[in-house]
Amino acid sequence: MATNNANQITNQPIHETTIYAEPIFHVGSFQITNSLLNSWLAVLVIIAFCVALRYKMKQVPGKIQHVFEILLEGALSLCDQVTNDRKITVKIFPLVVSLFIFILVNNWLGLLPIVGSIGFLENVSGQSFFIPVFRAGTADINTTLALSIAIVIGSNVFGIVAIGAWKIFNKYVNINALREIVTKFRKDKNVIIVAPITFFVGILELIGEMAKVASLSFRLFGNVFAGEVLLASMGAIFLYVLPVPFLILEVFIGLIQALIFSLLATVYFTIASQDHGEHEPARNASHSDAGGEREEKLASIKKLKVSRNY
Amino acid sequence: MVWLGRGAPENRGPYKKLKTVYFLKIMNEFIATFHIDWKLMIAQLINFGIVFLAFYLLAAKPLSKLMKERGETISKGIDDAKINAEVLEKTSKEYEAVLSKARIEANKIFQDGKKEAETKKTAMLEEAKKEMKTMIENGKKSLEIEKVKMVEEAKKEIVSLAMKATEKLMGSKQDLNNL
Numbered sequence: 108m109a110t111n112n113a114n115q116i117t118n119q120p121i122h123e124t125t126i127y128a129e130p131i132f133h134v135g136s137f138q139i140t141n142s143l144l145n146s147w148l149a150v151l152v153i154i155a156f157c158v159a160l161r162y163k164m165k166q167v168p169g170k171i172q173h174v175f176e177i178l179l180e181g182a183l184s185l186c187d188q189v190t191n192d193r194k195i196t197v198k199i200f201p202l203v204v205s206l207f208i209f210i211l212v213n214n215w216l217g218l219l220p221i222v223g224s225i226g227f228l229e230n231v232s233g234q235s236f237f238i239p240v241f242r243a244g245t246a247d248i249n250t251t252l253a254l255s256i257a258i259v260i261g262s263n264v265f266g267i268v269a270i271g272a273w274k275i276f277n278k279y280v281n282i283n284a285l286r287e288i289v290t291k292f293r294k295d296k297n298v299i300i301v302a303p304i305t306f307f308v309g310i311l312e313l314i315g316e317m318a319k320v321a322s323l324s325f326r327l328f329g330n331v332f333a334g335e336v337l338l339a340s341m342g343a344i345f346l347y348v349l350p351v352p353f354l355i356l357e358v359f360i361g362l363i364q365a366l367i368f369s370l371l372a373t374v375y376f377t378i379a380s381q382d383h384g385e386h387e388p389a390r391n392a393s394h395s396d397a398g399g400e401r402e403e404k405l406a407s408i409k410k411l412k413v414s415r416n417y
Numbered sequence: 418m419v420w421l422g423r424g425a426p427e428n429r430g431p432y433k434k435l436k437t438v439y440f441l442k443i444m445n446e447f448i449a450t451f452h453i454d455w456k457l458m459i460a461q462l463i464n465f466g467i468v469f470l471a472f473y474l475l476a477a478k479p480l481s482k483l484m485k486e487r488g489e490t491i492s493k494g495i496d497d498a499k500i501n502a503e504v505l506e507k508t509s510k511e512y513e514a515v516l517s518k519a520r521i522e523a524n525k526i527f528q529d530g531k532k533e534a535e536t537k538k539t540a541m542l543e544e545a546k547k548e549m550k551t552m553i554e555n556g557k558k559s560l561e562i563e564k565v566k567m568v569e570e571a572k573k574e575i576v577s578l579a580m581k582a583t584e585k586l587m588g589s590k591q592d593l594n595n596l
Binding site for chain 2: 126127128136137138140142143146147149150153154157158160161164166172175176179200201202204205206208209244247248249250252253254256257
């Protein structure tokens with residue numbers, strides 16, 4: 108009796124949420140995973156929405172167009188708040204908004220009832236595993252990693268276009284700082300300490316770029332994957348009512364994570380397009396102003412001394 | 418103990434090689450754990466590229482163009498309305514000015530007409546009086562003439578009648594004589 112029960116238990120398919128996206132089928136050596144399928148679905152949904160919007164676009168807007176226009180205006184003003192420059196906003200806005208839409212639709216499609224529940228059984232060494240056909244696109248590290256690498260590389264390319272390749276190169280390998288040791292040593296002896304530190308900060312910036320990739324990708328992946336695990340756990344405890352508040356929570360998390368990702372992308376693009384060397388002449392100018400004030404004070408003290416002598 | 422710089426033992430010779438191998442091992446474990454596949458990454462990037470193109474070409478670009486055109490139309494409409502209001506105000510002022518000027522002119526014309534009419538009336542009256550006077554005088558003259566004429570005619574008549582009577586009387590005497 109006990110052995111029969113054990114057999115039944117072992118014959119039951121295992122339904123576990125894996126940390127990686129499961130392959131559904133292969134095209135040659137290329138694996139089509141459930142996350143990729145969901146991403147394709149997301150792409151189709153977005154294209155359908157864009158086509159519908161394009162063909163219903165009128166000078167006097169309808170309901171959908173009106174809502175979309177309000178959202179677009181809101182996104183534009185939000186982007187403006189981050190960049191503080193309309194020119195940069197206009198350049199990066201389509202990229203950032205399409206990033207937001209792509210992540211949002213992927214996150215929300217992962218919450219649909221068909222995702223994670225429709226699938227097939229696969230036998231691996233005598234044990235059957237349930238493989239879902241769909242899985243949230245952003246619940247695969249490949250998606251988030253690809254997007255974050257693209258954003259970091261894209262921001263640097265944008266920076267090269269905006270302020271020039273030499274300045275971007277100097278941001279990471281600060282040759283200007285090393286050159287200052289030779290050029291400014293006679294004027295300011297402190298440069299021998301400051302310049303190597305500045306050079307080292309540049310290398311830290313380079314490491315920071317890698318950290319950006321890691322933080323962007325793992326934040327999004329971690330949140331979406333944790334949401335999937337949470338929903339699966341709640342469904343396992345009590346299937347019918349318990350997951351509902353968590354589902355609503357996941358809807359919000361999906362929105363917030365898409366917003367965070369796209370806003371951070373905006374920040375990275377803005378930082379890359381700003382020339383930090385611009386502040387140095389201003390700082391020197393302020394120093395010279397301070398020097399002028401000091402000279403004026405000295406002159407007034409001299410005048411006072413002369414008047415006392417008389 | 419914290420070691421800094423090249424002096425740290427883990428940065429020297431075999432230790433360094435071990436560290437590199439350990440790092441590679443961790444990276445391989447990481448790739449294996451998360452099933453990181455560059456083909457999948459490229460596929461997801463292509464997906465995002467398609468979304469970007471679809472959004473940019475079908476939604477963002479035409480919509481921003483439409484919104485810009487609408488904004489221009491609205492601002493043009495507002496400008497036109499302002500211009501129209503200014504023109505209306507100017508026209509109404511001109512209308513008022515023209516109307517008041519016309520009123521003054523009409524009044525002037527009326528007054529002139531009135532004066533002229535008065536003059537003409539006076540002149541006509543004078544003329545009528547003169548004509549009447551002339552007519553009366555002419556009437557009187559013609560009456561006088563007629564009177565004189567009538568008197569003369571009456572005289573003639575009387576004379577002729579007297580002659581006739583005399584003739585008749587004379588005739589009867591002869592008859593008597595003939596008897």
